[in-house]
Amino acid sequence: MQRLLFLNVDGIVTDDTSELQKVIQDNKDHPSYANQLMIYTNQLNGVSGTPQN
Numbered sequence: 001m002q003r004l005l006f007l008n009v010d011g012i013v014t015d016d017t018s019e020l021q022k023v024i025q026d027n028k029d030h031p032s033y034a035n036q037l038m039i040y041t042n043q044l045n046g047v048s049g050t051p052q053n
Helices: 002-006 017-029 033-045
Strands: none
Touching: 002 017, 002 033
16 A cells, blocks of 8 residues: 555555555655655566565
């Protein structure tokens, strides 16, 4: 969810809205620059962050 927020998606579909609200609040209160930088560089390199077989 953190990655989707950083990528400025238009919407997030989830069945765990309380977790989404927590992630949004944490992102506003304590943004992790290191985490945002990692997500950004992975997106530049085309890494999806999900394991592939």
